[in-house]
Amino acid sequence: MRDVSIIGIGQVPVGDLWEKPIYILAVEAMLAAIHDSKVEQIDAVYVGNMLSSTLAGQDLLAGLVADHVGLRGVEAVKVEAACSSGGIAFREGYLAVASGLVNFALVCGVEKMLDHPGEEITEGLVSAADADWESAVGDSFVAINARLMQRYMYEYNIQHEDFAPFPINAHHNAVNNPNAMLRYELSKAQFDKARMIADPINLLDCSPVCDGAAAVILCPTEMARQFSPYPIKVRGSAVATDSLALHDRHNLLRLEAVALSAQKAFEQARVQPQDIDFFEVHDAFSIMAVASLEACGFSEPGKGVYLGLDGEIGINGKLPLCTMGGLKARGHPVGATGMYQIVEAMMQLRGLAGKNQVKDATIGMAQNIGGSGSNVVTHIFEREA
């Protein structure tokens, strides 16, 4: 397989984008990625999306956005992997270029959630759980994560307030990201006092419902310099799965698919956790960020919160997390999130992250999770010397 690099990136500001239909969000991000590179040809389009079938009554989204971006006729494929749809779309685009099938793949993640507030979106999101054994008995997606957090706190004797550094860091980083949705600082007191959603998860443990789209262009590494002044190489790419239902896991507190996906990506990239300069972690809920850090090997089991408490997760810390706001504060337009993570990693590796720039960022990692750790895709990127 060939080496693959990213030569173009594009995104729309995350928010309540009620005035644009879903395919226009995708088109805007894709056109931005095209204009960001010098590419004049696109051979295939991959689109990640979770909820367009359910909320917009629109299937075949990949062909629709390809047509509206001016690429009628092109191979276009949509993948669905709940909140990991964006990362999985990138994986399929990577594979198409790595295989030699195509030279230029355009990948987009897109979601539009705020047209359907309240119960409709709660119902849509719980389709990422096991329909027969979780949602059928009344589970919501936040309730499932609450069970995980409850058990975690009990087993490891961790207090709820110990999670505070994660959302606080995410909000702090979002302030300087013009594409983030929640651009304001969060205090420890605000976090501690926030309204309960599903005990012990409170409002400020949760990422927001929102709209957005982000896109990249991939091409063979050997051609990349012709099309971008700062091509970034894909060093590792790996997908792993786990049971959908939380109760089917052998060890509730160990996210096996996170561990497996990260391990495979580390091996392919020939790096160790300590080589990672920053990590776009999937902080859909605070507990998910912490459990992921442990499963990836950035911390011992039960010790993930100390990365936050010890001040290691900020831009200047040992392992900067969510450098542009993460799911918590940039926003979590579910099927688009994995692509926002990757676009943001590109900004860091290009050295264009502004006030949030991680010094000497050379190797970055982005991990996108579908379900309660059920479908996990990890990518490791490196700035070329």
Place this chain on the structure above:
Amino acid sequence: MRDVSIIGIGQVPVGDLWEKPIYILAVEAMLAAIHDSKVEQIDAVYVGNMLSSTLAGQDLLAGLVADHVGLRGVEAVKVEAACSSGGIAFREGYLAVASGLVNFALVCGVEKMLDHPGEEITEGLVSAADADWESAVGDSFVAINARLMQRYMYEYNIQHEDFAPFPINAHHNAVNNPNAMLRYELSKAQFDKARMIADPINLLDCSPVCDGAAAVILCPTEMARQFSPYPIKVRGSAVATDSLALHDRHNLLRLEAVALSAQKAFEQARVQPQDIDFFEVHDAFSIMAVASLEACGFSEPGKGVYLGLDGEIGINGKLPLCTMGGLKARGHPVGATGMYQIVEAMMQLRGLAGKNQVKDATIGMAQNIGGSGSNVVTHIFEREA
């Protein structure tokens, strides 16, 4: 890219499978494919499905079925391309093996429609149309195809009864297929008198709503003989797209994506239309079969019906179509259909199609269409000498 062959096939009988949840249908087809080969390892799973998010509230279907087939942890990806979901899943599995990424890919198409009869399924199916410009104004999917058929009959001076040979042939072939849903002969009189659905499409122009799943295992051609006594090689694989909305086409009667996808597959396979021994055509509606034959180059524009009228489409004809019943009579469980087509093509090329065996079948073609010709995937297969 490496050559790829099919070494295992499996399917469940199409029908009203109310007693099994959707993932069990997939698991049964996948286990059948595993047992059909001598494979002991699966590296990746690809699942095609259209309606599980909408009708079953179940996303992340690929990971769910991988887990239940005993492959927890494996890379698992679900694609959605409306009625072409099955064929697109095969395409992604083919790509994974061809690239060198994996050696053994398990691909499944699955759909469960009959739990949701009536308006709910009609609403689900129209998500394959343009939501803003077709379904929003009240179009149903059959109404869209009716416009195409109406225009076709007007432009080419064709009568409705001229389409009769296509469903009659499909039903005739289904009689000998134990996995088909509608295993009875159809007469010309029955076709002509059938109840109108959306003028000029009558009930017997339409494929039925149903449940089903079909699966295959792919591996590199050079390894295939170790795992199957009759490996079948993928000679051509191509995807092309067109506008979603029918009214956006430059020429309403020319299915451009069908033409482009077929042309690319013919080129890759280095064959001509006359080299094809049988064709699993996407006969969701009679008009779609006829228009596809023309766009593929099996007939001049406006002359497709004569393949039927001249008796060329039967098992012993010049171009046998729908050799195991097609969408019309085997049934059209939408996201599974593309995989049924491929499994049936394998039965022909293995020489195991029983009473429906096409004599000396060496090169077969299967074409799966999403939307009204919006997303088209064509595969050409060859029996190895």
